[in-house]
Amino acid sequence: DLSIVIRDGRMVLQLPNDVLFDTGRTEIKPAGKKALTAVADVMRMMPQRQFQVAGHTDNVPIHNSQFASNWELSSGRALRVVHFLIGEGVDGASLSAAGYSEVDPVSPNDTAENRKKNRRTEITLQPNIDELVKIPQ
Secondary structure (H helix, E strand, O other), rough: OOOEEEEEEEEEEEHHHHEEEOOOOOOOOHHHHHHHHHHHHHHHHOOOEEEEEEOOOOOOOOOOOOOHHHOOOOOOOHOOOOHHHOOOOOHHHEEEEOOOOOOOOOOOOHHHHHHHHHHHEEEEEEHHHHOOOOOOO
């Protein structure tokens, strides 16, 4: 259920939220823990790299006592994954978390199948700027 894509010049590991989380929740499911443990094994082999964990939702609003909106849900999921990865030995200094709510969809939110694609957590390998651009001194 994991997929790696190149988007906007970055390598992105996409994890569908139905593997990681139940609807409207931030607790990582057992299958999600298994997948993230394997991801952490790879991340530990790249100690000089930076990663961003990003939570994404569809455009169906959530509003309950725990989450006032999809912003809180997507951010909470990203943070939960970051904490899990740290617990698996990934250096916290190499991680950041972001919640994108419904503002960065990969599909239109016009069908149930497309909304499912938009409910995802992504781990992006951040480019090292010094590898991309050499600024003359």
